[in-house]
Amino acid sequence: MKKITIGIEGMSCAACSNSIEKYLNKQNGIINANVNLVMANATIEYNELILNQKQIDVFVKNCGYKSTGPYKIVDENKKIKNQKNWLISFGVLTVILLYISMGMMIGLPLPDFLNMHKHSLAYAITLLVITIPFLIYGIDIFRNGIKALCHKAPNMDTLVTIGVLSSLGYSIFALVMIILGQHIYVESLYFESCSVIIYFIKLGRFIDKASKNKTKQAINELVHYHKLYMLI
Numbered sequence: 001m002k003k004i005t006i007g008i009e010g011m012s013c014a015a016c017s018n019s020i021e022k023y024l025n026k027q028n029g030i031i032n033a034n035v036n037l038v039m040a041n042a043t044i045e046y047n048e049l050i051l052n053q054k055q056i057d058v059f060v061k062n063c064g065y066k067s068t069g070p071y072k073i074v075d076e077n078k079k080i081k082n083q084k085n086w087l088i089s090f091g092v093l094t095v096i097l098l099y100i101s102m103g104m105m106i107g108l109p110l111p112d113f114l115n116m117h118k119h120s121l122a123y124a125i126t127l128l129v130i131t132i133p134f135l136i137y138g139i140d141i142f143r144n145g146i147k148a149l150c151h152k153a154p155n156m157d158t159l160v161t162i163g164v165l166s167s168l169g170y171s172i173f174a175l176v177m178i179i180l181g182q183h184i185y186v187e188s189l190y191f192e193s194c195s196v197i198i199y200f201i202k203l204g205r206f207i208d209k210a211s212k213n214k215t216k217q218a219i220n221e222l223v224h225y226h227k228l229y230m231l232i
Contacts (some may be wrong), residue, residue, distance in 0.1 A: 001031060001050040007041050008060060012157060012205065019140075019153035020063045027051075028057055036088030038212050039219075041071040080213060083206050087199075089176045090137060094199050101192040109145035120186035122177045127191040137196035138164070154173055166201045168201055 011017055016036040024033035024042065029050030035042045044056060057067040100123075103110050116123040145161030148154050167190040174185040 001045055002044045003043065004053060004056075005041050005043045005071040006053070006056065007058070007069055007071045008035070008065050009040070010065040011037055011040060012036075012144065013037075013155055015153070015155040016065070016148075018153075019148070019155065020060065020065060023063050023151075023153075024059055024062050026057075030056075031057075038070075038215055040212075056218075061172075062151070063153070064144065064151050080206070080210055083209070086137070087203060087206055088128055088201070090134065090199055093130065093133065094196060097127070097192050097195055100130070101127060101189075116186050118182045120178050124178050124186060124191075127189060128175060131191040134195035134198045135168070135200065141198065141201060160197065162195055167191075167194045 008020065011020070014037060017035040020042065021035040024030050024035070029047045029115055031047065033044045040169055042060070046056065052133040053069075057069070087102040090094045099108065100110065100114055104116060107173065113119050113122050114126060118187040132182050142161045142165070145157035145159070149161075154230070170188065171190045172195070177185040
């Protein structure tokens, strides 16, 4: 029997860690698998006569996630700072999008070409153009959600993906109808909903990741102090 701890990328909720854990424990040669969402790793006991680490990495991939090999403590402060910069940029874009889509409802001034009733096509295309960067920004959510669904283990990403793509699909349909002259469909555009959902999911994950990083640092410090105490 051999025991390893591997890092896992792509987990976003308890459903993710539970689905990986259940899948791994069903595999021939794995004696016990324990997945830790906070630490983003899995501790696995397995029969080395039947399995090796590469095969275990394949099992993780089959679940729709990525194994990063033997678990290492990584300082994620740089990554968090980069994510913060992206959040600020998309936060500004979110405000602009909401101003355009809902400004008229509360009497805010807008350029005439963005008047949804006078220039519905220009208004709809503007919303679509601003929404496209958000769709690219959230591509990891869609990828994980679709993978989880394909592996019959839907998670939060799957729910978000279905909601966003449904809104996007209907909004594109409404845009086509506007192009065909049915300007009443300008009231049926939900591009801003797609963008705002993606942004707040990303914001929530940033807060969650920052919190987990602090927890990891605290745990690592405790382990370090424990080792020092044992040496003394």
